[in-house]
Amino acid sequence: MFEKLSIFAKANDLALHAAARQSVIAQNVANADTPGYRARDVASFSETYKPGRPDQMRATRSGHIGADAATSPATESNVVYRAGATSPNGNSVSLETEMMMAAEAKRDHDMALAVYKSTLGIMRSALGRR
Template sequence: MLDGLETIRMARAMTAHAAERTKVIAGNVANADTPGFRARDLQPFSETYRRAAGDALRATRAGHLDARGGAASVRIAEDQGGRAPNGNSVSLEDEMVRTAEAKRQHDLSLAVYRSSLNMLRSAIGRKG
């Protein structure tokens, strides 16, 4: 039942994106001293969700243009930061900032989910 609601679907996708980004960040931190390792990060959620949902244009008739066609997978983009003498591009300070951003994104997804559930409860006459 809840899968048909766009806000619930978006909150679930945002939570999954934040979790995947946290895994990538953890991998960066784990390889902070590995020679030649290049820091990685996920593309922003807004880009991946828009491409996965394909809702730039929605075709309501056969003659309408449809903007779908982007891949729904999350791609890992290499960081464009500087490199250490051993070729490693991981900056622990940058990873700390990315961790805070991922936590904020996760908290936002939970808030959207909680708010959506409260609206549903209100709609059926129950108190939150």
């Protein structure tokens, strides 16, 4: 019953997207001194989110039909290069920009958790539990 609620799935996908974005940002910071490294980012959630259709078959186990295809909204194919000025060694990482992007990714993750928690509270109230 609860796995069919699209709000839970959307909150989960937003949290996964924020985690993938935080990972790419961490790679950018780690390569801030690497000559020729270009700063990367994950495409926005609104561009990459494709909700599953309820009438569509879906894999429930790793060996199940078509489970090899990535269904996460934040896959490597969604990584894009961020525009910006480069340093003399060709590196385009700006630590200030990375800090702002990390805060934005944290905000998205916190929002996903808040939506999940709020929806769970509503469900508990509807069932008469506290």
